[in-house]
Amino acid sequence: MRFPSLPFLCAAVCIQLALWQAVRAADQPGASFVGSQACAECHDTELDAWRGSYHDLAMAEATDETVLGDFNDTPFTAQGVTSRFFKRDGTFMVRTEGPDGELHDYPVAYTFGWWPLQQYLIPFPGGRYQSLGIAWDSRAEADGGQRWFHLYPDASIDHDDVLHWTGRDQNWNYQCAECHSTNLKKGYDLASDSFNTTWSEIDVACEACHGPGARHVEQARTAGEGREPLWNVTKGLAVDLADRDGGHWVIDPQTQLPRRSVPRKARAQINLCARCHSRRGQISDQYVDGQPLGDSHRLALLEEGLYFPDGQIQGEVYVYGSFLQSRMYAQGVTCSDCHDPHSLKLKADGDQVCAQCHPTSRYDAESHHHHAEGSAGASCIACHMPQRNYMVIDARADHSLRIPRPDLTLETGSPNACNACHVDQPTEWAVKAYEDWYGTAATARPHYGEALHAGRARLPQADHKLLALAGDEAQPGIARATAVDLLRQFADPAQMLTVGRLLGDPDSLVRAAALRYLATTNPQTLMQLGLPLLKDPILSVRLEAARTLAPLAAMPIPDGEKARLEAALDVYRTSQLVNAERPESHLNIGLVDVAANRPEAAEQAYRTAIRLDASFAPGYVNLADLYRALGRDAEGQAVLAQGLKAAPDDASLHYALGLLHIRDKDLAKAVAALGRAAELEPGNARYPYVYALAVEGAGAVEQAIAILERALQAHPEDRDILVALVTFNQKAGNQDAAGDYAARLKALD
Template identity: 60%
Template structure:
């Protein structure tokens, strides 16, 4: 610990802030076990069973015998006292406090620990226990963010709002959960029917099912069509998997149409955002959550996992998903283990003599390279030690590694070789040259990430291609958000009727900025979409119509849509981003007072929330309150002096006031804090020129252009500034560079 940091040792003893409160209709595992002992026995000890437990001798795995770990300048001590488990560690004020461990969180390969905080919050400690065997590097304490210097102000610090269990974790680690968040008080009263992921987390509340079972057992009662279950996860179509004799590949005898199992699993095994708090499983995912797309920073452009995105977004890219495979085809839903060990799980459908053989995998039998998952489900490590498999079940594409920079399974193992070596090996083994390989949607998404305007025709073709995964098609449209293009309207019109909700929602998002007539024609009808996630985006898009002439029926319809959108945001009312979104909605609806209230709520929840300050200041400026806008930005900088966005916004505010030296200073801070932001450098250069510093401005713009050689705005600014200040040759040189880029 830093010698300058204050030391304040005292014990924080708070009662556990989440509790048992049986949700309506829930009966509990003990009742389920009366009739389903085999399933319950398999579930006992599973990761679902141990997802969360009260801290006890039986459940705590970590070393609490005065064990210590130093991380980020802080020494934490784990110890026992009076039968409880405690830790001395850094609190939200930067001082050392003693905290009692209330709950364990997870089991293997790591276990975290939850600590009660004021306001009903539970916070997961940033130091976890490595539950693996010693020979695998386990049985030790480790920090979850070892390479990120964390102070109490950092959003990843264990005491921060971003780490609060009630919002981030609770929904998927307990059964019958009610978050119980009170916005006015900014506190939780979270309850559950069972502390872990139990039977009714997947099957739904069981009271009616149990009542029917007991009536049948007692005599005259009889089962209803669904046996009293709100969620029927069984296949009722008679379909099963067979090997097609024509091509030797597996196929399902009946095409799968029901997605209830996948949607139930996806509620937790997906990167998604909550839009409606409803504990009933089995609904389409879009009724309660919005799935994250293949966005930069989360996925590689070809859809391989990058950030912690879990499983669902990968699996729905796969051919197996497209042909009807579901989670329980490979995993036992009760013990969560594969249906068979090793390659045998794949051989349940893919003939072992054809695929589990050196003639197919070209590796020694029994070696790690001969494992199906090694090539088709490569793993990536999260939370330092947790290896998770990519479930897109793809064929390795080293050719894409060469052209897109994406990983491939071959070179993840053979790290001493390059993609060209792997391409040549595949060509020898399978006779397919790289140029003969089918085009991949990743090539289009990669182009769209770099220059969406140039890639727009290809992105639109991908979005319209129903042979491609829906998540890839929606991601293509997501890259086109921004300036509306009338040329897209015909394609978007078709996609708004697409059978895939992800595509419909993304098509609506692509209408951002469209005129009132387009919104009435295209977005307004989608307010009746059967999926809430689509209706939510439709409501967001039609908000500007609330400020236009309309009849009474349309006015009522719009108000209901705006109310529904606000409700989706208030499902996560504890998050400042939700109130920012409400503020943007109100601004589009020309309700500045409501927008300001929403922005101020966001800042009340998180005084360091940079977008709240930027948007509030922009609103104040639009209302002619320039002095207030400047004060707002300076208040934000007092909270977040390292925020380049705030310095940039302050610089723009000072430009509007013609305070050029002060503007250049603020914009210079922004450019230094975010050197890769071309826009910051562009505006700084223009301000320097306007402040009478043309040579400095040219140096700024040219340095930025070297980092961003295809940025047209930088090139145009350099040409114009050089020409106006008599540097004709320099202007000609950069005009030539601009010409080489071709038409915009």
Template identity: 60%
Template sequence: MRTMPSAGRPSAANRGLYHADGQIQGEVYAYGSFLQSKMYRHGVTCTDCHDPHSLTLKVPGDLVCAQCHQPQRYASERHHHHPAGSTGASCIACHMPQTLYMVVDARADHSLRIPRPDLTRKLGTPNACNGCHADRRVAWAEQATLDWYGPSLSRRAHFGEVLQAGRTGAPAADARLLTLAADAEQPGIARATALSLLSGPLDAARMERLRPLLNDADDLVRAAALGVLDQADPHTRMALAWPLLDDAVLAVRVEAARVLAPLASGAPADLNEDARARLALGLEEYRATQLANAERPESHLNLGLLDSDLQRPEAAEQAYRTALRLDPTFAPAYVNLADLYRALGRDRDGEALLQQGLERLPDAASLHHALGLLRVRQGQFPAAIQSLTRAAALAPENTRYATIHALALEHARGNNERRRP
């Protein structure tokens, strides 16, 4: 699997953290949604609205919006189409809907978006209109926004449609994702997410589209473009990732070091002494960013993946074990440690580990999938199909699980036909 984001680098708008259109879903930093806003693009910062010490609003409620936006235009029924003084007349209610976390924490979405009921219909994402009018159908809200604001606002293309195509493995999704990634008018976090969702091969045509993104003005895009180079050969990694070891942004530098890590364990002739020393400094910087969050299992997962790339299996095993000690319900550590055991010819240990994980996480699709692949290697096809079927059922949106499940069924069907007299 790919690594988790390094310390100080916002997560991509991934499933479970964000809805496909970028609205907050899990417990993420407000900064990640704020990066999507027009306010951010126009230079607004956190301290334009919040006191930097207390984090409270500088002025109450909608008055904070009136610092920049003319009340006579926006605080009017002609704009919000609700009775003055009602909840629906509030800027915050429509443009910063809240999600309740931990029972008591009502967290506002900071992407400051226009409500889009049409995306609710297309993508299943929430919208502020139906958040208040829960008794009305989405079609009612969609028609209302269309009547009030016209198609240029209420129906315009949205990056969420492309990210949803990438999440679901829709036909031609990769081409759309690359187009989104290259669109400098779109939020950097959305463009970076598009790169993280690419699933096809890193062929010459894709490389041509990827190259300029390694020098993009947005550091999230540069870092995500580096992540795509995980599929590249050593020569390509060296040519494209090496210059970014000196990037001005720490998150980009450490991602470059991570991508280049496999070169450090290559033949001595692959890198000269100065190059090895420079890469070693980059890898030390990467380790430091992970250990800044040493209490988190994700950091030790990343260190395990790094040590695997450096051909240090004992260190990798220790890192994965540390991740599981910190959180025995962290499924990625089970999967990656079992895969390490596979590479070391220790599938029996991997089998015991995955079974242990499934005792704690019986509905973890990734664990069922990994166990199914292990059963295939063991030649236990009925048991393999059972595990792969369970994985595909638990994560129907995962096209990889569905594809491998289908291949296993086809293989079993072929074997049955060959056995017929």
């Protein structure tokens, strides 16, 4: 046997050691971005599929190749403003209304999106880019496209409106940038209120999903002649998106339904997609690829205005929140089961994507859908994924993949797929047809939407329904968490047994909601049950724990617990400064500082919020309330006057001023201010109620009764209004009316 010489052996060992050190280094954080062209060296097929996808076209420099809109000196009139799109010296330009209400010429720096519409980004001072409120309809002319249109066609928006394209709510750096570019760094500076936003690639490229690729490339290049690369388990990638459990989809021989051969445990892929395809707020800029969404973002629950009571999409919620409600998600379906992750196209055309798992012999049959073959009613997507338009023309499918329930329309007011097509038929007709086909067992099946609707409308027995839903682990976590949030308005010590158990729930959304509920309890319960959650594995839960526990920081608790809480509050403040450009973030900091008895810090936070946005009413209201608590009402009145000068039609400012005048015992001024608040925001039951109390206090009991009667028409189940009507009618000698209102109050109970 011949052995290599010692120098050669040492060199070989050293090389091998160096290579393995490189492989081990790939397991450590801090890998750098290399760009999609580096990926193309080995993955040209995937890159070819990605080119031209909506991810590839998410954002681009404005050039003749990327701009789809008509800039041929084209006028467009909307919101009372005639804008003009043109080119000047090769630069795409728009002449439109600026932040001062006057017309100005603006250059277009970037395109944003591709189909069915394209938006345009305009550079502003301070590193800002603003999204123009006029977009280009890129659909075919035959489909109504190839035209300019306004994104808020039914609103009246002037240059002072929060929705005006030049305002903070249309700012690209905050609202859009994170999800349209790769390795985006917002680069906001609070002192100068300016941005220095950067990215590795302008669009959603390979590393936006796979994470920084330097170590993957490094490992790939360890291959020599006749040698395989020295891969580690994840091949040097920052996130492991592979299914390593060997699972695949099969048809259960007993139920004839699809199921996964092994239960899915890894959720890295869907957590990755959810980062952008969800309605959420960012809570950390230290994103770790593939980790739970709650470690970087706070997901919106099934809130009113975002979702209908039964969980169907209403506002623009970007898929993930609806998908969490689905049986598909519960059974382990993930995004790439239906969508190609590189081209983003469906893996099969139309309903054929469903046929991958649902046999056509059973589901594409009239016995299942009860519609003529080839009709709209025979479509899986039409029935189980009804669409709604956002941004005027962008149809988005509901990913809760629910069975249509027209009976829930009657009970909760939620829409249903049957009447979405049969618009000329009453809902009762749809319910009868449904029960004729599928029997009454389908409509008799309980649905979490019933409990959520009861909670929203404060219906009788709502608390019992919400508590039952919250504790039912068979229901979607997002629905259960929403139930806990709604339950807070019916807080009762008898509920604590269930709420305490929910603090240890497997779903982080439920744990966070249970923490919020603890704010309704006493300090001892708060400390006993809440403090352990400061160590929760999910950041969003830890932040919720810190915010809820903040009042304990002003109380005598053990030094060790106080130190833990103070550290958690510092993390909370840091999380809010991820969006330091937003006045809401500083308001939130001020609120926890008030709770923790740090009035000077709270005052500074509120004043920062006002500095960032002079029309931000909550900043003034909370600062004035802080001054009230400190015995400085005169300063509070000056703050409210300043706020009303900036936002004269904000009801909350008039309401706060009215309460201040009540404290000053100036009922005439209080009545005027509270009346204005009730006039500006009639949908808020509290405003007319307190207005009526002030009017009655001024001696006009009949006028107060009239105010309450009008308020009751809009809020027929408001207990405070009913109690006041009983009391005031008794005082006025209207005993019959008082009895009627007392009976209505008793019926509610």
